[in-house]
Amino acid sequence: MLVGEIWRYPVKSMGGERLEEVNVIERGIPGDRAWAVRDEVRGGIRGAKQIADLMKFSSRYENAPHDTESSEAQIVLADDSRATTSDPNINEILSSALDHAVTLWPLMPPEDLDHYRRGAPDSDDPETHWRGVFNRLEGEPLPDMSVFPVELMEFESPLGTYFDAFPLLLMTTQSLTTMSDRVPDSQFDVRRFRPNFLISDLDSDDAFPELGWEGKRAQLGSAVLRFTVTCPRCVMVTRGFEDLPKDPKIMRTLVKENGGHMGVYASVEEPGTIHRGDSFELID
Numbered sequence: 001m002l003v004g005e006i007w008r009y010p011v012k013s014m015g016g017e018r019l020e021e022v023n024v025i026e027r028g029i030p031g032d033r034a035w036a037v038r039d040e041v042r043g044g045i046r047g048a049k050q051i052a053d054l055m056k057f058s059s060r061y062e063n064a065p066h067d068t069e070s071s072e073a074q075i076v077l078a079d080d081s082r083a084t085t086s087d088p089n090i091n092e093i094l095s096s097a098l099d100h101a102v103t104l105w106p107l108m109p110p111e112d113l114d115h116y117r118r119g120a121p122d123s124d125d126p127e128t129h130w131r132g133v134f135n136r137l138e139g140e141p142l143p144d145m146s147v148f149p150v151e152l153m154e155f156e157s158p159l160g161t162y163f164d165a166f167p168l169l170l171m172t173t174q175s176l177t178t179m180s181d182r183v184p185d186s187q188f189d190v191r192r193f194r195p196n197f198l199i200s201d202l203d204s205d206d207a208f209p210e211l212g213w214e215g216k217r218a219q220l221g222s223a224v225l226r227f228t229v230t231c232p233r234c235v236m237v238t239r240g241f242e243d244l245p246k247d248p249k250i251m252r253t254l255v256k257e258n259g260g261h262m263g264v265y266a267s268v269e270e271p272g273t274i275h276r277g278d279s280f281e282l283i284d
Contacts, residue, residue, distance in 0.1 A: 001280040003220055004173060004200035005190065010065070010073035011085070011104075012036035012162045013047035013236070015058030015191065021275040024223045024268050028167030029196055031065030035073060035085055036162040037094060040101040044119020045156040047164075048236045049133050053078070053098050055241040070106030110160030118156050134260070135235035135251045143232035143260065166228050166265035170210060171195040175262055178207040183253045187244055192237045195263055199280050210264040219281050223272030231263040 009016035012033045022029050037054065039046040048054040056078040065071035072086045077097050083090055091103045108115045121129040130142055148165050149158060157163055171193055179188040190198055197220065201209050213227040233254055240246035254260050 001172075001202060001204070002200045003197055003274060003276055003278045003280055005195075005198035006274065006276055007190075007194070007196055007198070008032045008061075009194060010034055010059040010061055011057070011075060012045075013049075013051070013054040014075065015055070015242070016194070017058075017060040019276070021273060023271070023273050024168070024225075025067055025271045026167075026268050027068065027161065028163070028268060030067045031061055031071060031073075032167075032196065033162040034065060034070040034107055035059070035104060037102040037104055039119055040095075040103055042120045044117065045105070045115070045162065046102075046119065048239060049234050050122070051098060051100060051102070052239050055236065055239050057097070068107075107160065107162065113155070113159070116155040116157060116159050118154065133234055134232060135238060135248075136255065136260070137252075140255050141259070147229045166267055168197070168225065168266040168268070169195045169231060169263050170197045170199060170213075170225075170227075170266055171263040172199045172201045172204070172209045174201045174204050174206065175208045175210065175258075179250075179253065179257065179262075182257060183249060186247050186249050186253065188250070189244055191242070192239075192244060192250070193233070193262055194236075197274070208258055208262075211258070211261065213264050213282065217269060217283050218266075219279075219283050221272055221274035221278040222270075223268065223274050224270035224283070225266040226269045228265045228267060230261045231265055232260050233262050237262070 006019040006022055007016050008019055008029050008031055010031055036045045058076045059073050061073050072084055075083050083093050094104060095101045122132050123129040134143060136142055176188045211230055217224055217226050238248050238251050
């Protein structure tokens with residue numbers, strides 16, 4: 001298996017940039033999800049689960065970002081206009097483009113609990129709220145949240161980060177191919193699923209190879225990753241953006257064929273350098 005693609009997303013929920021190589025550190029890829037928007041209407045850091053049009057924007061770095069701090073990034077809006085995260089008017093620019101009051105934030109210290117605390121839920125009924133987040137219909141099972149860090153029940157992300165749960169997300173080309181074969185009229189494009197590493201699994205006979213990686217380790221280049229839990233997908237994978245249409249069938253099929261999962265989360269056990277085309281080897 002090979003590292004087919006490497007992705008970094010400077011601003012949470014916006015499109016990202018493809019890289020040829022990356023030095024992974026304990027917190028993942030430097031500059032990944034180093035910025036996020038705060039909802040000034042309902043409160044809390046928010047992504048495209050709640051503010052769908054964030055996925056119509058993209059972000060990139062002009063220069064190599066800092067390992068642990070939030071470096072300046074460029075944002076491209078849906079109309080192809082551009083701004084930077086350091087623009088003094090960036091909050092007004094984003095709020096106007098989204099038609100929703102937001103502010104843009106760099107990473108804050110993990111001790112700033114109020115900054116990371118979840119905003120108002122979409123429903124007073126917890127089950128209704130989580131069904132909306134994960135785009136699950138009545139009768140479809142909700143993800144097992146007990147496998148995730150307990151702090152995520154109170155905070156939008158692990159404190160000091162803007163990750164959904166863990167520093168890295170990996171997927172295989174085989175999983176995308178499996179879903180495309182089963183639903184040929186839907187576009188199972190890697191951009192919908194936002195992995196950091198897309199693995200080209202040249203010899204796999206498994207429909208979804210990464211589902212068997214939980215608890216294992218793998219070497220990519222000189223780095224070693226440890227896989228934590230598979231990724232339950234949310235409503236974001238059904239959004240329409242760029243040339244991809246809105247498509248609720250994607251979630252219905254994921255739930256039917258794969259329990260709503262696609263990809264696997266990972267943490268960094270040994271930092272190192274990973275190049276596109278490096279071998280990917282499970283080592284236990």
